[in-house]
Amino acid sequence: MRLLARYNRVNIITTIVVLILSGxxxxxxxRYILIGQLDDDLKVEEQEVIDYVNKNKTLPNPSSxxxxxxxxxxxxxxxxxxxxxxxxxxxxxxxEEIISRQIVFPLTIEGKNYTVMISKSEExxxxxxxxxxxxxxxxxILLLLVLFIFNRFLLxxxxxxxxxxxxxxxxxxxxxxxxxxxxxTSINEFSDLNEAVSIMSNRVNQDYHTLKMFTENxxxxxxxxxAIINSRLDVLIQDEAVTExxxxxxxxxxxxxxxxxxxxxxxxxxxxxxxxxxxxxxxIQLDELVKKKLEMFEELTESKNLHIHINAESIAIExxxxxxxxxxxxxxxxxIRYTGPEGEINISAKGTVLTISNTxxxxxxxxxxxxxxxxxxxxxxQDGNGLGLSIVKxxxxxxxxxxxxxxxxxxxEFSVHF
Numbered sequence: 001m002r003l004l005a006r007y008n009r010v011n012i013i014t015t016i017v018v019l020i021l022s023g024x025x026x027x028x029x030x031r032y033i034l035i036g037q038l039d040d041d042l043k044v045e046e047q048e049v050i051d052y053v054n055k056n057k058t059l060p061n062p063s064s065x066x067x068x069x070x071x072x073x074x075x076x077x078x079x080x081x082x083x084x085x086x087x088x089x090x091x092x093x094x095x096e097e098i099i100s101r102q103i104v105f106p107l108t109i110e111g112k113n114y115t116v117m118i119s120k121s122e123e124x125x126x127x128x129x130x131x132x133x134x135x136x137x138x139x140x141i142l143l144l145l146v147l148f149i150f151n152r153f154l155l156x157x158x159x160x161x162x163x164x165x166x167x168x169x170x171x172x173x174x175x176x177x178x179x180x181x182x183x184x185t186s187i188n189e190f191s192d193l194n195e196a197v198s199i200m201s202n203r204v205n206q207d208y209h210t211l212k213m214f215t216e217n218x219x220x221x222x223x224x225x226x227a228i229i230n231s232r233l234d235v236l237i238q239d240e241a242v243t244e245x246x247x248x249x250x251x252x253x254x255x256x257x258x259x260x261x262x263x264x265x266x267x268x269x270x271x272x273x274x275x276x277x278x279x280x281x282x283x284i285q286l287d288e289l290v291k292k293k294l295e296m297f298e299e300l301t302e303s304k305n306l307h308i309h310i311n312a313e314s315i316a317i318e319x320x321x322x323x324x325x326x327x328x329x330x331x332x333x334x335x336i337r338y339t340g341p342e343g344e345i346n347i348s349a350k351g352t353v354l355t356i357s358n359t360x361x362x363x364x365x366x367x368x369x370x371x372x373x374x375x376x377x378x379x380x381x382q383d384g385n386g387l388g389l390s391i392v393k394x395x396x397x398x399x400x401x402x403x404x405x406x407x408x409x410x411x412x413e414f415s416v417h418f
Contacts, residue, residue, distance in 0.1 A: 008151045015147060019140045023133070030132055034125045035101065039084050042103040045070070045118045053109055059116075067121045069100075075113035079106030086122065098123065161185035165194055172201065212271075226261050233257065280320045286328075286418075287312035287349045293328050294347075297336055304341050312349035317418050319399055327395045330388045331356050331414055338362060338412070346411075357413035364407035371403070 049070070052060045063070045082105040088097045102119035164183040172180065180201050182194040233254050236242060242250065290312055294301075301308060317324070335345050335358040348355040369375045371393035392414075396403040402417040 007155070008148075011151065012144065012147065015144065016140075019143070023136050023140070026136060027129065027133060031125075031129055034128060035086075035122075038101045038120055038122065038125060039103070042084065042101065042118055042120060045120075046103055046105060046116075049116055049118070050107070053107060057109060059107075059109065059114065067124070069117075069119050071117045073115045073117070075106060075115050079108070079113050080104055080115050082106065087119075099126065101125075158187070161187065161190040162193070165190070165197060169197065223261075226257065229257055230254075230261070280322075281318050282321050284317050284319060284321060284324050286315040286317055286324070286354060289324065289328055290332075290347060290349060290354070293325075293332050297332060300336055301345075304336070304339070304343070306336065306339055307342070307344045308347065309344070310347040312347065313351070315349050315352065315354065315418070323395050323399070327392055327416070328354075330392050331416075334388055334414075335412075344411075352418045353415055354418070355413060355415045357411045359411050362412070365405065365412065367405060370405055 045068070049060060059072050060070070062072060082103070084101065084103050086099060086101050088099055099122045100119040101122050102117055104115060104117050107114045107116050161183045165180075168180045168182060180198060182198065185191055185194070233250060237247065237250055237254070291310070294308065294310070331354075335356050338360050339345055339358040340361055343359045345356070345358045366375075371389050373387055373390045375390075393403055395401075396416060404415045404417070406413045406415075
């Protein structure tokens, strides 16, 4: 969820809760004040009845008006306690129940006890409370609407520098050697963020180009002594004075040198892939590339008498031709290398999926470690450098392809979803 949306949600929910609680408190406070005012009116009426009795030594006539009623009853037993209360009574005139506020108090005239009941309608009070609630509700809705508009437009404008910085970071590519175009802002926090991002991007650019230069120089410098050692070994191996024991030692050195040279080339290739130095995009017919690579491996497959079954439909992709060539070559080379004599290799190219499976005596590989650099299963030969599948995985990650591995029925299966 975006920060602005989360802020709006929390802000609106908090506002609604606060307004509801405030509205309830406001309702009860207003009701308490208005009921208190009504009780004061009843006290005035009470005093008028008392004054009339004191003056005339008799009760005033009972009265019944729309908003006020005065009634008397003979008191039986002890006099009632003076109290205020609210009650409902059915009004024939209104044809509905009317809520009234009444006061009940005792009165004694010439030794005789009476109970006096004075009531006033609460309709005006209730109508006033409802009007206040409607006005409050209208203000709440208006406030929420203003908050929504404020959050949607003004806050979007305030957060624009941050969103610009975020977009620049998403589009940032080390290989382009481009500087970030950050928006100037008067907000201190965003200004500090832009300054920190600029410093970081410049430092990353500098470190990247330093590392890239070091990698390229180191690889280039290593290739020269490796080539010299390789040529000297060729000369020594061809020397007739070399004994059989020395020949075996030279051959071991020669094999180790080849492995070192391949390792250097593979590590350099991984570094270039990680640095996104392969940017060419061309139309590649994948099924034709697979068949072409099989022809190149034909001598090796025939020496092991492998049975190859291919079911390739037309698959076309847009990708770097060199990386595509490396991806297909590594997968085929991996399958051929670890398939035993008289083994079977199945190649399928359908839709957007290339699948290469091979029989092998090697058990299932560890999916968690399979694509890690220098990982080898204990049952595999140690002649490789352990980087073939790592390179394939790196190419797939850069291209956005999905690489999957499965083991079933004694066959190792690698699938690339383009």
